[in-house]
Amino acid sequence: MRLSRMLLVRQVVLVCMVVSLCLNFWMLIGTELQNEPLQSDLQNAVQPCELQIEMLMDSLANMNETLHRRQARTERSIKQLTRTTPPHVNPGRSDVVATESVRMAGSPRQNKGFLTIGIPTVKRDQNATYLVSTLDSLIEHTTAAEREQIVVVVFLADFDTDYNRNLSLEISRKYSQHLDNGFMQIIQAPRSFYPTLEGLKIKFKDSPERVRWRSKQCVDYAFLFQYCLNLSEYYLQLEDDVVSTQNFLTGIKEYLGRVKDDWTMLEFSELGFIGKLFRSSELQRFADFLLLFYQELPSDLLLHTFLHIMRPDMQPNAKKFIRKPSLFQHVGQHSSLAGKIQNLTDKAFVHPTARMNPLLRKVVDLIARKGKKR
Structure with a gap:
């Protein structure tokens, strides 16, 4: 099948x-x-x-x-x-994702939630790290009642298992309460899940290093999607260098209530693969698609191709379901690809400076000043 x-x-x-x-x-x-x-x-x-x-x-x-x-x-x-x-065992990849060994920390909840937030993270160039700011922002901008409806899945996607282990311990120490009550989970993929990432097709005049980087990224997303299949009704894709606005869950629910047309993806940020919302029931199809074409195109282009396949009647200039103002903002500069600098910001994002904790405000303002100097 x-x-x-x-x-x-x-x-x-x-x-x-x-x-x-x-x-x-x-x-x-x-x-x-x-x-x-x-x-x-x-x-x-x-x-x-x-x-x-x-x-x-x-x-x-x-x-x-x-x-x-x-x-x-x-x-x-x-x-x-x-x-x-044996006939009752399904030998597909999804069995690998479903095993308890994948989860490094966190207590799964018994009941299905409203929203799963997937956050993959790997080592970045210059040892830059933004994950703590991202998690702090999600926690600060939700109430205790809202966090009972959300599961944040942090996917440690680096091939360096020692780095993953140390980062898992750091997250466990800082967010033990949220791991215990089911709001947060930490996972790691087995190396056997990945296809070979050597000898890949060179396209768009990309270097072999960049082709390997973007191909692995596609497989990372596929693994994350498969793990998150049955956790919640909806799935939201974020990155590990993002901050949220206040009451973002309320904003998502309100926009879901306003959209009457049939949709495959809703956007809560204009940038890349940030703030993209799917029905969890669509995640397996998208994961299969990424695993099939992981070395052909970058993940954002594969996303657009997948959307056109799901909606063959959709024209190139068809209406996009983008909520404005945006609910999430990109704050990172150093990419996980060595030497890549990305000064991208969402102009439709309303900065929650007044409600941001002092440490997070300093981090974001410092990044903004560096971006202006460039």
Whole structure:
């Protein structure tokens, strides 16, 4: 069942890409005919498009070949597992995520909550760390009653297990109460969950290091999604260098009540993969999609592709469900990719300076001053 679903997703993606290519080709020819009807100019306009077609077809052929290899390996694995695994055991990856060994700290709640907040974290360049500010902000900007409806899952996604262990101990000491009452959990993925991250496809003129970084990030998200499947009704994606506004849970609930149209994702920040809300029932599909195409595109581009697959009737300029003002703000500068600086801020965010604790205010203001100097 899982294999057939992944193959169906693959076929839909390939069809969408071919249709998109045909539309782009038709639009380019139409534009050139209107502006420059001369035959020689039309030939000059078609030549670059033919080159794009050739490059895309090569990319599609390579992708198809890779998917066929993965299909063959999966079929062999299924046959092997069928011979060695009892019929009642599901040999899928989700079983790996569901084991108790994945959880490093935190007490799971018996009842399903309203909102799960997923926060992956890894070592950053220059040893920069923003995770404590992120967690403090979420705690400060919710009431005790609201925290009973929320589960914050901190995913220690670094391959350095010693670093993860030390960070888990630090979080456990600082937030022991929130770990004990179920508001917070800490998890770590087994290394066996990850596919090979060597010899990946080089695209967009990215360096091999960047390709490995963004490919691993896709698998990180897939693991986090699978772990969070059944914790709450909704899932919110955050990063470990984000602060929230006051009463953000109330803002999410109010916006959910206002949106009457069918939706796959709601946005509570304009930036990247921050503040994106999904129904938890959609997480497995998204996780499968990321695992299938993890080395093809960065996670934010795969997200947009996934949304178009889920809503094939959605036009490129269709309405996005973005709540303004934003509820979350990016405050980090140093990326987990060595040498990458990202001075990104959400202009639609209302800064809760008046309600921010002094330490967090100093951190955010210091980052803002450095950004201005640059």
